Amino acid sequence: MAGNANPSDRFLRQLRTEISAWTAEGLIDGNTADALHRRYRLDALPHSGGSRAFLFTVYIIGATLIGGGIISFVAANWAFLPAPVKVTGLVALLLGLHGLGYYLALPAQNRPGLAQAAFLAGAFAFGACIGLFSQIFHLEGHFSTGFGLWALGIAFTAFAVRSIPIAHLALAVSLIAYFGQVFDRGESIWWYLPLVTCLGLGFAYWTRVPLTGTATLLVAIAATLGTVATSHYNPSNEFFVTAVGLSLLLLGLSYLPHAPLGSRTLGLTLAALTAYSTSFLGGGREFVRAMGSREISEILTEHYLLPIAFLLSALFWGAAGGLGILRRGLSPLVVLALSGNGLLLAAWIAQRPFGFTVAANLATAMLAAGMLWQGAHRGERITYWSGLSLAGLLIASRFLEYDTGLLVKSAVFIGCGVAVVIGGLRFEQQVRTQETAP
């Protein structure tokens, strides 16, 4: 085939529609239409992308229901069959579902949706096998171990068959296992965060599915914050450094090709929340006091989360620098977020309560200004209103916090309120003018 050797499905579907129209209008005859159909193999093309996606969704829902049925059946404990029959049946089911998926994916069958559904049902069957084997052999263990083994087993399948639903199932199951360890057993698994981040983001990049990247980030953030929340010492320090590290990581990731959806928004939100939540004078004092006489290096190396967060940030920033930033440049808002994070870290290391509070306020103000500028400059309503809200919140917090006269407070509040309303109205007016312009 001359020209583009691999035309997209979208082009082919459009071409098929056009050929029908050209034939109906008499521009081409039936023979030419058939020749074009043969040349582009249009008859092998699924009827439409929408119906294919719908069918795929139906298959996945069906497979999930079948999987749930298998697990319930196992949970009922299947009393009437002897153990060897149960084991043989379960292994046969596991092999059968994977074999069926492979068969349906063969070019001769060409049923990718059904094949993925069979693989997904196989992933559920593996979970059921773990439960049933525990039953049959009365194996002891915490439930999180079972979920961990389930996640591990199906992670391999996700890579082997490039299955996005199985990858998402593995992420969810692994998070249950991790939370089981952290919350129920009170034990931390140091390698969970780097492993799940590397595998999930690697899978997302390999399959070019940004949604999987986002799911991985959400799992990583949930795991990190969960661990920090249950940490046994100085949680505020860990929370702060981890939040800054994650914010850097997310902002860096957003410059990668096929970046996880929403990674920049998540990174900016985290930066804004961290700066604002540490901007209170009383909180700043407590925060710095919590560090006590310990060295920064001691805090960073004492707990695995902190070095890991920074290591990952550095790695991804390195990748982002090579791949994206040089080509596209940093947006001013991201520069402000990075500067704010840097300022906060520097003040934290200096261990000066007042200096830290000033830095946190500056960082919040910089982010608010950046959002306002970008929102107005690019006509982004959400960014503009977020910046305005952050600025209003910062000013209101300071005047609620510090001991000033009621009259001054009143004047500042009214002034802030009027400024916010005027700013908002002017912005909306500007956006409307741009929208109605010819």
Added chain:
Amino acid sequence: MKINGFALLAAVAVQLAILGSMVAAKGPARFSNDPVYLQVAPYDPYSILSGYYATLTYRIAWIDTVPGWDDSLLAQTVYVELSPDENGAYSARYVHAEFPRDGEIAEDARIIRGTSTSRGVVYGIETYFVPETERETVETALRERPGEVFAEVGIDRRGVAALRTLHLNGIPGSH
């Protein structure tokens, strides 16, 4: 959609290996020929993944009055020497800190390995999955006739124990 058959085969092999490793740790104990019978006491929570199960405790879990015990063994691995009574039920006779050598124990005695905790010795045989259809029967037996309920346990040469089944009406074949 192109699937790499070898990659799929490897993934399924990993899953089978995981399942195999779950069973393998207690394989020799499970399939040994000479089980011991231990009297049990009940407790039954609910498992998310595996249906109903009973958490059992055994008379041999409480060994602080058994010869050989001293407080330095708390939170340690212990090797408990079991001997059978006239009905075939095993009870603790002596507590060893190390696995006893040949000749150090009686001919009819067995050694079971456990970890001593402040809540008694844990032997890794405390979970019994109850078939859903038999739940009430098992529950009633454990609650109303605990003296008649015995666990059939296999023990391998290292002292590792595996729970095989529960007998609700005394030891099979005993009078």
